[in-house]
Amino acid sequence: MSALTFHMQNQLEAVDPMVLALKSHLQDKVADEVLMRFDICMSEALANLVLHAKTEQKDAPIDLMLDFDGELLIVDVFDPDGTAAFDIRKQARALSDVDVMAESGRGLGLILECADGVEYGPVQNRRCLSLKFQARN
């Protein structure tokens, strides 16, 4: 599969449809367990970006790129224009440190727990969260 690009409105209503659109390109190509972890990561990453990213341009779309070579699945989530840098690797709390009765605070830790690789940094003059998954366990 060649890399696919997607654009999502920076709105909470757009998160679930975006995740389902991404998953539709992966059905029967990756293990169910991997698809589940992908679903968790994308739902958390996109919701976090929409709800919590500090941005001066709330209307700027979120661009994504999905790349899969049959073994390694990579999804890049580009920060919308005008968004302050936010490296989830430095902000996430380990799930084991979150009170089981807490009503929030699990999202970023879930991404680190469920993705096989997490990177964040500049790509082509933009900042990008890159999540990697091995297609088969």
Added chain:
Amino acid sequence: MIHTSKYAPHIVVVRPGVERLTAINSKAFKEEVIALIEGGASQLVIDFKEVSFLDSSGLGALTGVLKRIGHRGDLVVCGLNSDVTQMFKICRMDRVFKSYLDVDAAVQAMSESL
């Protein structure tokens, strides 16, 4: 959003009414279930049979509901598919919520504990 059924005089089964319980709808879910509690319901079964996915917001809403019930009653879950079960385990929520195969099993267990 939610659908409810009374099974025994004091047991209410709640179906979230969505396929994905996520950031877009978890707040409404929590508010509607808390309204049930404030209306007198205290023994709740949340039936996830038709829920294919929930995220951290959904789990947070569930925790919020459990805290609202407190010692006045109980809340259990049932009908979790493999993905939702895994989400509970990853977040250690399987230690917090009793889980049953289906509504009948949950209602029976809850009835016996009353």
